[in-house]
Amino acid sequence: MSTENEGTAVPPAPSAPPVPVDAPAASAPQASDAGAPTTPIPPVPPTTPGGAQGPELVHAGPAPSYASAEGGAPQHPAPQGAGAAPEGGWPPPQVPGNPSYGGAADGAGAAGGYDAPGGAGAGGYDHPGGAGAGGAGPTGVWGAGYQQPTPKPKSGRGGLVAAVLVAALVAGGIGGGLGYTLAKDNDNGSSTTVSASDSGGSVKRDAGTVAGVAQRALPSTVTIEAESTNGEGGTGTGFVFDKQGHIVTNNHVVADAVDGGKLTATFPNGKKYDAEVVGHAQGYDVAVIKLKNAPNDLKPLTLGNSDQVAVGDSTIAIGAPFGLSNTVTTGIISAKNRPVASSDGSGSNASYMSALQTDASINPGNSGGPLLDAQGNVIGINSAIQSTGSGGLGGTSQSGSIGLGFAIPINQAKYVAQQLIQTGKPVYAKIGASVSLEDSSGGAKITTEGAGGSAPVEAGGPAAKAGLKPGDVITRLDDSVIDSGPTLIGEIWTHKPGDQVKITYERDGKTHTVSLTLGSRTGDS
Numbered sequence: 001m002s003t004e005n006e007g008t009a010v011p012p013a014p015s016a017p018p019v020p021v022d023a024p025a026a027s028a029p030q031a032s033d034a035g036a037p038t039t040p041i042p043p044v045p046p047t048t049p050g051g052a053q054g055p056e057l058v059h060a061g062p063a064p065s066y067a068s069a070e071g072g073a074p075q076h077p078a079p080q081g082a083g084a085a086p087e088g089g090w091p092p093p094q095v096p097g098n099p100s101y102g103g104a105a106d107g108a109g110a111a112g113g114y115d116a117p118g119g120a121g122a123g124g125y126d127h128p129g130g131a132g133a134g135g136a137g138p139t140g141v142w143g144a145g146y147q148q149p150t151p152k153p154k155s156g157r158g159g160l161v162a163a164v165l166v167a168a169l170v171a172g173g174i175g176g177g178l179g180y181t182l183a184k185d186n187d188n189g190s191s192t193t194v195s196a197s198d199s200g201g202s203v204k205r206d207a208g209t210v211a212g213v214a215q216r217a218l219p220s221t222v223t224i225e226a227e228s229t230n231g232e233g234g235t236g237t238g239f240v241f242d243k244q245g246h247i248v249t250n251n252h253v254v255a256d257a258v259d260g261g262k263l264t265a266t267f268p269n270g271k272k273y274d275a276e277v278v279g280h281a282q283g284y285d286v287a288v289i290k291l292k293n294a295p296n297d298l299k300p301l302t303l304g305n306s307d308q309v310a311v312g313d314s315t316i317a318i319g320a321p322f323g324l325s326n327t328v329t330t331g332i333i334s335a336k337n338r339p340v341a342s343s344d345g346s347g348s349n350a351s352y353m354s355a356l357q358t359d360a361s362i363n364p365g366n367s368g369g370p371l372l373d374a375q376g377n378v379i380g381i382n383s384a385i386q387s388t389g390s391g392g393l394g395g396t397s398q399s400g401s402i403g404l405g406f407a408i409p410i411n412q413a414k415y416v417a418q419q420l421i422q423t424g425k426p427v428y429a430k431i432g433a434s435v436s437l438e439d440s441s442g443g444a445k446i447t448t449e450g451a452g453g454s455a456p457v458e459a460g461g462p463a464a465k466a467g468l469k470p471g472d473v474i475t476r477l478d479d480s481v482i483d484s485g486p487t488l489i490g491e492i493w494t495h496k497p498g499d500q501v502k503i504t505y506e507r508d509g510k511t512h513t514v515s516l517t518l519g520s521r522t523g524d525s
Contacts, residue, residue, distance in 0.1 A: 245294025279420030432461025
């Protein structure tokens with residue numbers, strides 16, 4: 001596993017109670033800290049410990065509806081620093097009153113998953129496809145300040161902000177504030193989008209060109225509109241996963257429609273289908289929906305191998321930025337294994353990933369859309385972007401592409417999607433220990449207290465069997481440098497339960513390496 005983007009230190013975050021390092025669990029209410037910052041903390045660039053903090057990340061989630069609020073839905077920064085964070089993810093951002101995704105209520109994160117809500121996630125990326133707060137890695141995409149939905153004056157659909165794409169960078173940045181923004185469709189009639197239609201001509205596009213890839217991939221990409229029972233919602237993207245009508249997207253894109261809401265998917269040819277949520281994984285930020293009365297001529301996109309992607313490879317992103325469906329942008333893979341953490345800004349619901357970074361233009365509304373290679377194979381799911389930081393009215397940050405986008409590697413997303421289709425629930429790998437969300441230890445420190453009063457090291461769990469104890473500081477997982485709790489969680493989640501990994505840790509000034517077999521946890525709560 002590449003470590004080229006790891007090793008940077010994140011600014012210290014306020015301490016918080018420890019959170020289990022297992023799969024994400026239901027968030028527990030977190031008491032606000034009067035002295036805690038109210039804006040997301042910028043993530044720290046991955047390089048060497050002590051590096052400067054990166055820009056704030058925001059989720060590239062659903063695009064807020066233009067008519068919902070002036071300038072889109074407001075972005076509310078997620079808490080920036082919890083004491084502890086779940087394993088894996090960008091270094092934790094300083095925690096404001098409310099922690100972002102992946103935080104433990106106690107401030108500790110469960111390694112390999114999160115059991116305690118309330119902890120701040122690492123990084124601060126914003127979700128391109130939805131509103132949210134980011135928190136890990138450079139403050140931005142996965143982890144940028146979460147933008148809460150703002151109801152439309154007439155339609156009743158609030159402008160949602162998902163901490164995915166934008167949050168990906170925000171949250172992906174070490175120590176960045178969590179948050180993401182959902183880009184919604186503009187249905188106030190102020191603008192018109194004209195899609196190219198088949199002319200019936202004989203023009204052929206070379207399969208190796210961007211035009212050729214777009215011509216093949218667009219028909220299998222959909223614009224998703226999710227609306228809650230309260231009329232709040234946003235717009236994101238998804239793509240055809242199989243011929244049975246399953247569509248893969250981000251969890252934050254469809255979250256509003258999970259509990260009795262309305263969900264629709266529209267193809268580039270204008271055909272719209274009602275859909276239902278088959279399963280969703282908050283921790284991975286992956287969801288699968290299924291079209292009702294799906295057509296029999298669906299063409300699933302070909303899935304590539306994200307492990308074989310190299311820095312410098314060409315990328316093509318497809319999505320609905322700010323509601324502009326069927327938009328195609330290009331770029332390259334800027335980095336691999338970028339720790340990204342994101343949150344919905346509610347003090348819980350964190351997501352962590354070891355992301356692919358790209359400079360292809362990704363904005364709110366791109367969340368859930370495919371990131372393709374030069375051959376048209378899906379190598380990732382666009383999920384978060386880094387914002388330029390806090391500013392403007394109310395201290396909100398402006399979510400938009402600055403060339404820092406983050407995608408969930410397709411190898412991980414494929415595994416999650418298959419689990420959701422088969423059982424409806426996600427399965428997370430875990431080590432069975434709670435780690436701190438703070439970055440002052442130079443690694444992922446196992447806390448002296450577990451989340452909710454539980455033991456910091458699960459009795460009989462993988463960590464306990466390997467001899468790990470409270471106070472140990474995990475600095476590597478296989479060849480990947482671990483600089484924080486969120487980074488550890490993100491790395492653990494790139495593996496599957498049952499995988500054997502090597503853990504390097506420090507105890508009393510000495511370095512030790514042990515092997516352990518990852519355990520498992522089913523569900524987000």
